[in-house]
Amino acid sequence: MTLDRDLLDAFVPEFEAEAVRLAMVRDVAVAGRALDQLRAMAAALGVPSLAALVERTAQALDPLDWPALHAGAEALARQALAIGAAGADVPLAEAQPEAPPEALAEGAEASAPGAWLDREMLEAFAPEFAAGCARLAAAPDAAEAGRALDNLRAMAGAVGLASLRTMLEPAAALLDPHDPAALHALAGALAAQAERVVAAGADLPPPAAAEAPHAAPLDAELLAAFAPEFTAACQRLGAATEPATALRAAEALRGMAAALGLDSLRILLDALPLEPFAPAALPGLAAALADHARAIAAAGHDLPPPEPAPAGARRRVLVVDDSAMMRRLVRETLALDGEFEVVGEAADGVQALAAMARLAPDLTMLDIEMPELDGIGVLRRWALSGGGAVVIVSSAARPGSATAVEARRLGVAGIVGKPSGALSPDLRERQGVALLRTARRAAGLPVEVPR
Template sequence: MTMPLDPELLAAFLPEWQAMAARLGEAKDAAAAQPVLDGLRAMAEAMELASLKAMLDGAVLDPFDPAQAAGLAGALARRAAAIAAAGADAPAAEAAPPAGPETPAASRVRTLVVDDSGIMRRLLRDILASDPDFEVVGEAADGEMGLAAMHRLTPDLTLLDIEMPVLDGMGALRRWALEGSGAVVIVSSAARPGSPTALEARRLGAAAIVGKPSGALSLDIAERGALLLRAARRAAGLPA
């Protein structure tokens, strides 16, 4: 059972945490980000905020992806704001311990899949089904439907395509950055590492960007599936 936090202590903690998260988002490389991560980790430990500590413990910054720190910073800022609004470190996917084959349903990472291709949604569901720590709680075929499902289901994690009708993934991501919850992993071949789209997605708070498998019978299905699960586990604060 989660214990409520002291309101005065929480009020003092939040602006300091958000300022530190902003510094993390401005870090130019992994070396510059590391001391900020250490400071955030010390703050989370001092406040005994397990969900924030789990997110930081699972963070491994890629030295070749300077925008990654911005995505992590956004996720940390949103989590802290949610904690402040709730007045407690409510149980969440980020705080879930590593699970074995018999992962209780309540401990699984509740995941939403947003992609306009029914075949790709099925493929992503099958990849997630291979990891007992994940549970797919919903699907959506475009960005507008995805945002509606986010509000309705409040998933811990959303897998989001970029190229979709009605509202594309970048449009959905911009709105999620203002009003959404949980973490987002972009699953798309339209956001190659270092591209303007990938950098903007990171700036908006995407936890990771991975390429789509070519198809269920393609030669890259095993490799892409493993990369996707690794990114999803890190985004959810689980050991990769």
């Protein structure tokens, strides 16, 4: 039976995402809820193979068999992808993974560096591990950092990645006394190593630690007070529409940067286009200043100023919405402007944080009402150490609403309403120009929308 292509295009990524969550859980109750969700989705699509495979996977709950449950979750994701590619139900036998290449010598341990790893397992592991690294980088105290480290160790052990376990071994010493700068650096190194492993399809030796001079540490309490004040002043700068207002905001920022001796921020402030005055570029530059200040606060010391984007480089965009249809509409609207390149999508707040950490987009188009973690929850974590600018695309952030006020307080560069509710098939027609103008302003581009 041939299945509706539009239905499949919306169904497959959502079913695959739920299967990926099942593949990573370590809690029986959570696994049961995930199976119930997969069972309901399979029934809604009406394909016997997925329904049968869900029931087969559910047998691993009683008696509990984690390896079998996770293997079943991976098989469910593969089967959904096979059905999406075929446009029809596919017999289970046709969706089984091919035999692995002869990458391992007989008797070799799967966790040894260089060992071949299952591609589906790696693709499920990558976003979860990236999200764990983001939680470690943003951990406000030793207790939260310890929980993040435990989670990262469990994931590395589950996939058998010896390189990541090796890198995590000395982490306990960073908790007492709590060393946030070193933990932030470790989170970045772990995320980079995980990306290398996923790209190679095999475990790789961890890179040798780079010898680099350490910047002088800054007082943690002083930084905690500095970051929100500096971010608020950046928002005033980004909203300035006349030279006098922009100059006052810039002087306030210079004073705060000088008080802490942050040379990198002074360098960025000296490059602002204030004489001659260029208001169209200010929102994006102000967002970059706020991003760099948050990175300094997370590291605990000054950092080199970010490299400017090369001339002609397109702005990299992440699109976040729990509706596959809305992600497609936002993506197609952005495609009308050659300055933007959509480099990733996410269907909920947890996936969004992982993608933001992994892809480091210049701009994130973020929905508010989403499962797992809503847009405000994403913004609160992003405000601690996230990069790039964020534009809200949501019907839940009406002008003057508490949600809009909170989003602005957390540093969003702009808000675009969905014209007809959470699902807005008329987004491009009714709000396309507003969306592009807001995205260009947030990205530091002239606001004129190309025709």
